[in-house]
Amino acid sequence: MKDLFFYGTLCHEPLLRLVLGRDDAVTVPARLPDHEALWVRDNAFPMIRHAPGRAAEGLLLRDVTIEDLARLDFYEGGFGYDLRDVMVDGPDGSVPARVYFPQEGLWPPGAPWSLPDWEAKWAGITLHAAEEAMARFGRVPAEAVRPLMPIFRSRGWARQMAANPAPQTLRSGMTGADVQMTSRDDGYDGFFRIRTFDIAHRRFDGCMTDPVPREAFIAFDAALVLPYDPMRDEILLIEQLRYGPIGRGDPAPWVLEPIAGLVDAGEEPADCARREAVEEAKLELGDLRPMVRVYASPGYSSEFFHCFLGLCDLAGRGGELGGLDAENEDIRSHVIGFDRALALIDSGEINAGPLVMMILWLARHRAALRAAA
Template sequence: MLGRVPDNAPAVLADHAVYWAQDEAFPVIAPQPGAQAKGLLVRGLTSADLEALDFYEGGFGYDARPVTVTVDGQGAQALVYFPPEGKFTAGAPWSLDAWRQDWEEITMRAAAEVMARRTTHSAAEIRGMLPFFRSRAWAQQIARTPAPQTVRNPMTMDQVEITGKRPGFHGFFTMNAFKLRYRRFDGDWSPELPRECFMSFDVALVLPYDPVLDKVLLVEQLRFGPVQRGDPAPWVLEPIAGLVDARETPEAAARREAVEEAHLTLTDLRPMVRGYASPGYSTEFYHSFLGLCDLSGRGQSQGGLEAENEDIRNHVIAFTDAMDLLDTGEINAAPLAMMLLWLATKREALRAAA
């Protein structure tokens, strides 16, 4: 946030305690007689530094209040950021070590995204974007487990150099502009190349399938890609899908999204394909699953979360009908096509075992 480590000293705020904000990845400080809240007193901050801190903390709704802390046995005036009244519930006592283990890297990456939007967004706008910044940071941690390299060459990121960065775009999505060079197949280095990359998320996809009825559940909703492409019919048939939240497994995300989008509890989850949506220019990565379930008594129904402005229609149709839609082109979302074709190779065994 400040671009440097300022002068600081250990300090204590009497009659206060620090807790985890319940179901969150950050602390809350609250009055508590007899307790001591330990922290650091940061000195030498400029007005620009304070404006930067105010912007970041404003994304959580926190505001700075004057207090007296103790430093080396002496009282000192300070500002402490307090949470808004009634906004967060205090959970377990705060553990900096636990935060470092689970949340430090995610938080630091998310903070960089916050500060990149300082001149283009308000703190209130940032507040609603924070979970997505954390999801994007979490995707970069998941990415550290690579796919096998049996046919592919054995080169790694050690043979890729990011040589510079250029101004990109920072909104809900991020477009990184950069320069790089890389080791070519002939062993030489490429020239320095200007490139751009769409910084997206890891996504959990699930195709619900009832092997007894031989039916699948598809979701239909308005999609903005077709709208912007100029497609006159921009409603799309898709699998259930959603972002993998920070610290969430793709499997848990798939089960959560099935409930949110289709009010459906899956009895089993089978891994399908894991891969990049469009690796030439996007980080978006799909974790695809087949969701075994009971679809009896289900037909066309509504789904989605009202809080997320989702307007989703669910269709339960025979597998053979879904394949017909693939042949006619009415199914025009590639992830759904991929998942149906995967299911076609496993369908006989799944039906026999049902």
């Protein structure tokens, strides 16, 4: 079987080992003449194309097995890449090899590719995404994985952001090292994940518990923003249909909420908050103030909220329809006075926990914000 030439992310050997499912792969430096590697525009991976006079640097994988090729085809197929025959310059001269090229017209080219730049920002995220992707090897076709790759990367980004924990001044000093988990294979893997596992942990008396079976809902980090006009003392809320109330049997499943959205891989939560304000309410925010960073429901879910107050001018706003057609969103905005918002909390009409929390945060800071306006 011909050797395989890698020019992009698979030159990062931890990723190559993960995709191959083995640690003993033999690689040597090589280059592909008359080609160049480029970033895929607005993405976290590269592409390659014909470029006379240039050369793409990379690695040559030798002793490729049938299993290797099946696993690589599955992983690269998730990006829309197919193998082509080429001649590669290796340590022993020019040798025949195969390389993964993007399907024609699938990805737009960007700037020249840089493996060190990718490793600095994207390696950890990509390793997590590849772990999720390769867990589906042998279970689903590669085409089924392709639309999920951005979701896998977003979960990887959430794990990176989780590596900076909140203070432990009142809580115990115990850490993840005091937890023992053994995963089981009977969960659910899709846009969301349900992980099933056996878990034991250190007790407050220092002893370890016995293993017990548990489940966890693996979601994403989200950015939430409450637009506030301190001059008018008004806030903007959005209203949309929500599936949680439907599942609970609520006869009125349209919910009042803050503007919110999932944080894309590599995106700062504050940038996500601004992006979502435009998408959901056609609103450009001014100063953005951090509120709180909290787990939505830590007993069973990894979902994590980055909450912001967005200062803005709400004169003449309210009643606009927003949302992205591509995401089948149907959103209406409401602009109300702060006292009305408190009354809606008291009546129960505002029944989304994050919105209640953010309005009560604003109650603590409202006087200072209005005085400074």
